[in-house]
Amino acid sequence: MMGPSGSWILWTLCVCLTPRQNVALRVNMRDSSLEVVQGDSVVLPCSFFTSSPLSRLNIVWTLAPVSSPDSPMQVIVYDHGQVIEEPSLIGRVSFAGIPWSADVILNDTRVSDAGVYHCMVNNPPETSDTSVGELQLSVTAPPSLPVCEWFGDVSVGGSVSLSCSVSEGVPTPELHWDHLEEEEVSLPVHMEDDLSGSVQIFNVSAQTSGLYRCSASNLLGSQSCYVNLSVYSASQSSSGVLEAVTLTLSMVLLMLALVLLLRWLHRTGHDGKGKEEEEEEERYNEIQYTPTVVKRSFV
CATH class of the missing domain: 2.60.40.10 (Immunoglobulins)
Structure with missing residues (x-):
């Protein structure tokens, strides 16, 4: 039978001889x-x-x-x-x-x-x-503020392209175009890449005019930009040009009349001043050469 000291020595030997991991x-x-x-x-x-x-x-x-x-x-x-x-x-x-x-x-x-x-x-x-x-x-990240632009011919019968793009957004934002009139109309978007899209409008008419909105949205929010499109006819264009020409001619005639009036006033003032100077000179001469009355004394 082993005593306490013997047990401690045995345990120490086991620990020392056991390979370390x-x-x-x-x-x-x-x-x-x-x-x-x-x-x-x-x-x-x-x-x-x-x-x-x-x-x-x-x-x-x-x-x-x-x-x-x-x-x-x-x-x-x-x-x-x-x-x-x-x-x-x-x-x-x-x-x-x-x-x-x-x-x-x-x-x-x-x-x-x-x-x-x-x-x-x-x-x-x-x-x-x-x-x-x-x-x-x-x-x-939520979508950044989109940029809206339009290109093309806004006269009746022409074609217009509405473009919308964002610079940032994760997940990739979805782009959506709407025509904001009495009744909101959704427009099909042609995606040019992940962050930009456009809408093509052919044969535009007066009904095409109005406010258009592009919305960019993902799970974190939505941002929008707007385009105000005005479609005009050829007659409206000619009428506008005629009005502009008429207004220009009217302004030219008015300026010419003002110039003539100023010249006339200047000349009239100059003539009046000359006559006054001549009259003053004549009066001076009359006073200068009037014979004086000499008083004589008689003794």
């Missing part, structure tokens, strides 16, 4: 995909497990944007106690629990932030094939 570095992404509304903040989760001290810990976050997936960019780095942010993201990206967690906070999100993020963790001397995590981030 090497716990390699592991990275765990708590979510594989996230969705955020433009302008909001989001936490990109990345946890890691290591058995070594954190004095040589290195964490690198990268992004492969949706717009250019083959050109990944560095987002933020933690290296030997220092944090380095991508210059274009300074003020918007930061670590949430460094060094115990590799979570990253992304503020004021934008559509350009969408893409595939990778969280890479190294903690020498540990190495592992599972030290990289991947996360898909989607950023939704």
Whole structure:
């Protein structure tokens, strides 16, 4: 029978002789995909497990944007106690629990932030094939204000094209054209690409005139722009040109009459002033040459 001291020695020998299991570095992404509304903040989760001290810990976050997936960019780095942010993201990206967690906070999100993020963790001397995590981030946004334009011939019998386009919106906005008259009429839209569409109107008439609205909408909201279309006939055009010519001639004649009146007034004033000067000169001469009366004294 073994005493207490013998049992302790046996347990110590068992622990020392038992081979240790090497716990390699592991990275765990708590979510594989996230969705955020433009302008909001989001936490990109990345946890890691290591058995070594954190004095040589290195964490690198990268992004492969949706717009250019083959050109990944560095987002933020933690290296030997220092944090380095991508210059274009300074003020918007930061670590949430460094060094115990590799979570990253992304503020004021934008559509350009969408893409595939990778969280890479190294903690020498540990190495592992599972030290990289991947996360898909989607950023939704309401439609931007659409731009409405029209092209073509607005005379009766002509053809007109109404164009509408938006610069931003996720999911891709749907475009819809309406003719806003006493009864709202929907018009078929020809999609030129994902963010622009047009409506073709052939053989326009007086009934074609009026206010047209293009609406761009998705799950997050709707924006609209307007076009006011005025269709005129050839007779209306000729009448308008005749009225313009008549008005121009009337203005020319009026200006000519004013010029003649001013010249006449100027000449009349000049003649009147000359006659007054001549009369004053004659009166002066009469006074100057009038014989004086001489008084004589007789003694």
